[in-house]
Amino acid sequence: MARFIAAVKRVTPWAAQNADGAIALGLAIVVGVLGIMPDEIFGKQGDQIQSQLVSAATLVILALVATALLRDRARQAPVEETITSGALAELPMRLTRLEEIETLVTGTRKALDSLQLVRVLGSKQEITQSHAEARQDTTRWSFKGGTGTYLRAVTLPECVAAARRIKRHLTIRIEIIDPSNLEVCEAYARYRRSLSDSPDATGETWTTDRVRKESYATILAAFWHRQRYGLLDIGVGLSSTMTTFRWDLSASRLIMTVEDPNMAMTALAGTFYYENCDTELRLSFEQARRVPLEMYNRVPLGDEPTLEEVQDLFERIGVPLPRSYNGRDVVDVARKALRAVDPYGAPPDGT
Template identity: 80%
Template structure:
């Protein structure tokens, strides 16, 4: 009994909301039962009554179904009017708003992606890996820094070798401190000594003379590589001011390093930071004193440049060596140019 009451309590609200449908369903069941009872049970007169009941109930069921359909149509009419008038009329404006939201979301996503692609490198291994990825298949390289030791030791030789293997054009732009400017050389050496007075990764301490020789060596290396690879377009500019950063920018990546060998920052091409640093390097290079690399044919250098060749080169391009330099100093510059020690080697 309790199960029947609980079932009735659940069915009663539905029956109240759908009275016409419930009555039609009940009558349909009754008509179905009456139609299944044999006529012999009712007799001749009972059979006629049976047929009349079935016909009347059928008509009543049809009337209830028609009533339910009309009622549902009346309920749907306001909704249809709302959709066809208000909702559809405002649809173009809403679609425009959705387009604006999509544009805003796309711009926000692009900005977040650009921020995520500027990241800090926290070890020598990460920095070395970033440099290797930057050198891979690159067609251009821009450098701005102190004297270009790592450029001579790793970047320039490997980029030229990779380009030579596939006969690919390579564009290189280098900006280092002016070796003929004693003041900037002293400023740079003093800055490096203030960070650490111990020998660096090359095994040497920083002095004004070393800063001058390192910069001379970068100029000599540029001429030497230019004479040996015809598809190398290299330019060198000399700056009267020093920077505490070193920029290395390839076709795919920017790497900005400092004196700490375990800290650097990198950004991929196409990001806001990469594009602005590219512009900065271009403008800085244009404002610095240019070395006439176009004169590379006039002073040929041997595979192992002699003292006379090196001296003649610097005299010819208007970047003369100090008069105090002897043969040993010139040999030291040639060694640094072609056999530079990687200062970040483990």
Template identity: 85%
Template sequence: MKRAAPWAARNADVAIALTLAIVVGVLGIMPDEIFGAEGDVIQRQLVTASTLVILALVATALLRDRARQAPVEKTITSGALAELPVRLERLEEIETLAHSTRKALDSLQLVRVLGSKHEIAQCHAEARRDTTRWSFKGGTGTYLRAVTLPLCVAAARRDKRHLTVRIEVIDPSDEEVCETYAHYRRSLSDVPDGTGERWTTDRARKESYATILAAFWHRQRYGLLDIAVGLSSTMTTFRWDMSSTRLIMTVEDPNMAMTALADTFYYENCYTELRLSFEQARRVPLEMYKKVPLSDEPTIEEVQELFERIGMPLPKSYNGHDVVDIARKALRAVDPYREPRPAIPQQDGA
């Protein structure tokens, strides 16, 4: 009763109609004799009157509900529904803003750090896959000769597609920059690297000469290779490798590198940096690749004549052994990032 009383107070008309309906139902099933001699007539009159009252109360309740709903409907139709197109337009603007924000955040993720040799090697493999261009800037290009250039050229030849390569290394004819580079490498580690050699000024010069020789050798053997080499008089502590899909920056630590995907802020700015740096480097005249044909195994005379014809004669102190060493480094370069091996002891005068 305590719970029913508040409800009956708020809905008096409905409560009365319900009560009358119960009374009419009771009167309808009561015997006629209870109402006296004219019980049948009296019973019908009571039922009819009560029914009319119930209908009136129901109609009153319906009118009251409609009166209560009218302001709500008016508010909905004139307020929320009227503003719906504007709100939908704002929602579309918010979605556009969220998409732009997500794209900006992706671009702000400048680089991803690679923390192992395996990750770096895998990243290089992904960068080489189906690339149509490669740009390199670094010291002497040892890894480029050992892995990157041969594999990129082989993939391009297999797919019969064009390949553009831009290489910038230190100038082998500039003894000062070669000594600076060798000193820097020795200061980080004085033990042999993955090639089994220590860094000296002579090695830095030969490695750079070998990169030039390798560029000519590959250009002569693949007609769809557009390759250019620039020589820098300054060294860099970074090595940039850039393909169509990603940038990889390595340092002397073989277990540390950074990478950035194409179309990101960092990638685009590094692309501009490499292009401008290459334009300022001294250009090797690779357009003369037809002037001095190189054998599959270049001879000493072929290598010497090549460097003479391009205006970069080898040092007069170089003998046949030195020229063979340059050719070996050019075409059979050892991956410098493999596990170091001990240097081979040499006898005096060897």
């Protein structure tokens, strides 16, 4: 009995909320019961009475079903109107918004893909490997930096040797500090010393005199290599301002280094960063004081340039060596030009 009462309590709220459906269901059950009851129960005219009861109950059921349908339709009308006038009316605007979001996502994905191709190099070994990959099969190289020590030691001779092996044209653009500008040379030397007073991987400390000799050496190396490879198109620009970065750009990638020999950044060709740095290097080179490399055949340089050849070369191109330089200084410039020490290599013995 208790279970029956509990079941009635559970059903009662639903029946009250759906009275018409509940009544129709109850009548349908009654009709079903009447239909299977024997005619004798209703007396002599049991068949007629039974038919009348079933017909009446059926009409009531149909009326209740119709009432339920009309009520449901009345409830759905506001919802349909809201959907038609609201959501559907806003559909074109929302579709346009979705297209804008899709365009934004596509652009963001492309930007992220480009950024993924800019990575940090965290060791000398990684920097050396990246330079080797940049030199591989390249037809051009652009450099902008201080004095071009690594350029003379590795990049220039390696690129020229690779081009000569397959008789390939090679274009090189170099922008370095103007050695005749004492102010910028002193500023660069002070900056390098402020980072470290100890000798670097070349075994030397940075002084104004060293800055000037390194820049003179880069100019001399450019002429020396130009005279020895006819398919080399090389240019040197002298800058009156210093930079704390060094850019090396080949046909395949850009490498940007700083004074820390264990830190650098690289970007592949075709990325946003690569293309903009390429433009920057071109414009900067055009504004630099140009060294007349077209005069390379005016002063032939031997495999081991003599003092007279070196001095005569710098006089003819309008970048004379300081009058204070003696024979040892000129030899030092020639040594740095053709036997530069790799700044990313192991320090010399005893340093």
